[in-house]
Amino acid sequence: MTLLITRTLPDAVLKAARDRFEVTLRADQSPMTEAEAAAALGTHDAILPTLGDAFTAGAFAAAGAPRCRVLANFGVGYNHIDVDAARAAGVTVTNTPGAVTDATADIALTLILMTARRAGAGERMVRAGAWDGWHPTQMLGLHVTGKTLGVVGMGRIGKAIARRCHHGFGMEVVFHNRSRVADPGVPARQLDTLADVMAAADVVAVAVPGGAGTRHLIGPATLAAMRPDAILVNIARGDVIDEAALIDALEAGRIAGAGLDVYEFEPQVPERLRALENAVLLPHLGTAALEVREAMGLMAVENLVAVAEEREPPNAV
Numbered sequence: 001m002t003l004l005i006t007r008t009l010p011d012a013v014l015k016a017a018r019d020r021f022e023v024t025l026r027a028d029q030s031p032m033t034e035a036e037a038a039a040a041l042g043t044h045d046a047i048l049p050t051l052g053d054a055f056t057a058g059a060f061a062a063a064g065a066p067r068c069r070v071l072a073n074f075g076v077g078y079n080h081i082d083v084d085a086a087r088a089a090g091v092t093v094t095n096t097p098g099a100v101t102d103a104t105a106d107i108a109l110t111l112i113l114m115t116a117r118r119a120g121a122g123e124r125m126v127r128a129g130a131w132d133g134w135h136p137t138q139m140l141g142l143h144v145t146g147k148t149l150g151v152v153g154m155g156r157i158g159k160a161i162a163r164r165c166h167h168g169f170g171m172e173v174v175f176h177n178r179s180r181v182a183d184p185g186v187p188a189r190q191l192d193t194l195a196d197v198m199a200a201a202d203v204v205a206v207a208v209p210g211g212a213g214t215r216h217l218i219g220p221a222t223l224a225a226m227r228p229d230a231i232l233v234n235i236a237r238g239d240v241i242d243e244a245a246l247i248d249a250l251e252a253g254r255i256a257g258a259g260l261d262v263y264e265f266e267p268q269v270p271e272r273l274r275a276l277e278n279a280v281l282l283p284h285l286g287t288a289a290l291e292v293r294e295a296m297g298l299m300a301v302e303n304l305v306a307v308a309e310e311r312e313p314p315n316a317v
Contacts, residue, residue, distance in 0.1 A: 001021050001022065001045035001046050001069075001308050002021065002022045002023075002024065002043075002044045002045045002046070003017060003021035003022065003023050003024070003044065003045065003046045003047070003048060003304065004023075004024050004026065004040050004043075004044040004046070004047045004048070005017060005023060005024070005025050005026065005048045006026045006032055006040075006047065006048065006049045006050060006053050007026065007029055007050050007074075008025065008029065009048075009074065009293070009297045010290060010293050010294045010297060012294050012297070012298070013293075013294060013297025013298060013300075013301065016297070016298055016301045017048070017297075017301050017304070020301070020304070020305055020308070021046065021304065021308075024044070031051065031052030031053050031054065031080070032049065032052075032053040032054055032055075033054055034054040034056050034058050034059045034062070035059075035062070036054075037049075037053060037054050037055045037056070037059035038058075038059040038060075038062035038063045039063075040068070041055075041059065041060065041063035041066035041067065041068045041089075041091070042063050042064070042066055042067055042068075043067065044067065044068055045067060045068060045069055046068060046069060046070045046071075046072065046304050046307065046308070047068055047070070047071050047072070048071075048072050048073075048074055048300050048301075048304065049071055049072075049073055049074065049080070049081070050073065050074040050075055051074075051075055051077070051080060051284075052080050052266075053080055053081075054080060055071060055080060055081040055082060055086065056082050056085070057082045057084075057085040059082075059085075060082065060085040060086065060088070060089045060091075061085075063089070065089070066089050066090075066091060068091055069090070069091060069092065069307055070091065070092040070093075070094065070303070070304060070307040070313070071086060071091060071092070071093045071094070072094045072300040072301070072303040072304045072307075072313075073093065073094060073095045073096070073300065073317075074096065074296055074297060074300050075095065075096060075100070075287070075296065076095050076096055076097045076099075076100045077095075077209060077210050077236075077237060078093060078095050078317055079209070079210035079211040079237060081093055083317060092307055092313060092316060093316070093317050094300070094303035094307075094313045094314075094315045094316050094317060095315055095317050096295075096296040096299040096300055096315060097156065097315060098156065098299075099287075099292060099295040099296045099299050100157075100286065100287045100292065100296060101156045101157055101160050102160055103286065103287045103288075103289055103292040104157050104160075104207075104235050104286040104287060105157055105160035105161045105163075105164060105235075106164075107235055107261055107282070107285055107286045108157075108161045108164075108205050108207070108233055108235045109161070109164050109165070109168075110259075110282075111233045111235070111259030111260070111261060111280055111282065112144060112165070112203055112205065112231070112233055112259065113144065114259060114280045115231045115233065115257040115258065115259035115278075115279075115280045116141050116142040116143075116144050116203065116231055116257070117141040117142070118139050118140075118141040118257075118278075119280070120277075120279075120280045120281075121139070121277045121278075122139050124277075125139075142202065142203075142229065142231065142256065144165075144169050144171065144202070144203065145169045145170055145171075146169070146170050146171065146172075147169075147171055147172075147202035147203060148171060148172045148173075148174060148200055148201050148202050148203070149161070149162065149165045149166070149171045149172070149173050149174070149201060149202070149203050149204075149205065150173075150174050150175065150176070150197040150198060150200060150201025150203065150204040150205070151173065151174075151175040151176075151188075151197075151204075151205050151207060152175070152176050152194065152197065152204065152205065152206045152207065152208055152217070152218070153175075153176075153177060153206065153207040153208030153209070153236065154175045154176075154177040154181045154184055154188075154190070154207075155177075155207065155208075155209075157207045157235070158175065158177075158205070158207040159184060159185040159186075161205050161207060162175070162184060162185060162186050162188060163185055163186055165203075165205075166186040166187070166188075167186070171203075173186055173187065173188035173189070174188065174189045174190075174191050174196075174197050174200050174201060175188055175189070175190055175191070175197060176190070176191060176193070176194045176196070176197040177190060194217070194222055195221070195222060195225040198222050198223075198225040198226045198230075199225045199226065199227070201226075201230060202227070202229070202230050202231070203230065203231050203233065204226065204230065204231070204232045204233065205233045205234075205235070206218060206232070206233065206234040206235070206236045206240055206241065207235060207236055208236050208240055209236070209237070210236060210237030210239065210240060211237075214236075214237070214240050215239050215240065216239065216240070216241070216242045217240050217241075218232070218234075218240060218241040218242065218245075218246070219241075219242040219245050220242065220245045220248075223245055223246065223249045223254065223255065224249075224254070226249075226254070226255045227255075228253065228254060228255060228256065229256050230255055230256060231255065231256050231257040231258065231259065232246070232255060232257075232258045232259075233258070233259040233260075234258070234259075234260050234261065234262055235261045235262065235286055236262065237262055238260075238262040238263040238264040238265070238266050239264045241264065242264075243263065243264035243265075243270065243273070246258060246273075247270065247272050247273050247276070250273075250276050250278055250279055251272070251276065256278065257278040257279065257280070258278070258279050258280070259279075259280040259282075260273075260279065260280070260281055260282065261282045261283075261284055261285055261286050262284055262286075266284065267283075267284075269281060299314075299315065302314060303315050303316075
């Protein structure tokens with residue numbers, strides 16, 4: 001089978017793919033356009049896509065009856081793939097859950113601590129040569145130990161964030177989820193509404209899947225429910241938060257801060273957001289550790305091999 005890999009992956013992953021498939025490695029590191037995706041569907045037996053590659057309904061329509069049998073997505077999030085259109089075209093879609101859980105939760109904790117303790121602003125002060133020494137009231141932030149964490153989306157990653165915050169910092173946990181969660185993994189209360197969670201929490205961590213169902217889940221009304229000393233962290237997908245509404249809230253001081261690893265129009269980050277001292281901004285580092293990216297890639301290859309051998313792939317979506 002011929003396999004298109006849409007972005008450069010770790011060497012161990014490329015070797016595993018080349019041992020099993022006739023591999024074409026796309027040289028361009030930017031996401032595939034809809035036109036590129038449509039063309040690829042017609043020219044390869046299998047594709048290993050990743051974040052932002054535009055396998056839209058339009059791409060499938062343009063491809064007609066695709067040659068491609070499987071899209072083995074590199075990543076747990078697959079909102080860049082129209083799964084319904086893929087199924088209608090007879091194309092299997094898989095992803096890489098599990099491999100990303102702990103690494104993404106670690107980045108959430110990084111953002112929580114950096115935002116709460118104003119680490120980004122403090123480092124900028126030191127690097128600019130503007131620090132004139134220690135003062136008792138300088139750079140005062142939020143002490144997270146014993147505070148309340150609100151988790152939006154209590155799936156694998158949400159539970160991993162809750163474990164770290166509860167066991168590591170003694171935080172009380174409340175959460176919102178679209179369905180009832182029988183075992184959140186730690187002592188936690190599932191509240192009736194998203195607004196209830198936003199209002200109860202000192203720290204809100206967003207960990208829902210991307211897609212049309214969660215776009216702008218966090219908007220003006222939900223942000224208004226937050227306390228002015230609370231912080232918001234997003235490691236999910238950028239468009240889960242109405243970015244313009246968040247910027248307005250941060251500029252007006254209606255919330256204390258935000259820590260973001262993802263952006264609504266990624267990789268574009270608005271100048272207004274970049275200018276804010278109460279925002280911590282990371283370049284989508286959620287899974288950026290070699291062993292994690294290798295595990296993701298090898299899981300994707302395992303899904304590809306299963307389809308090639310006419311078996312049920314372990315991670316079909």
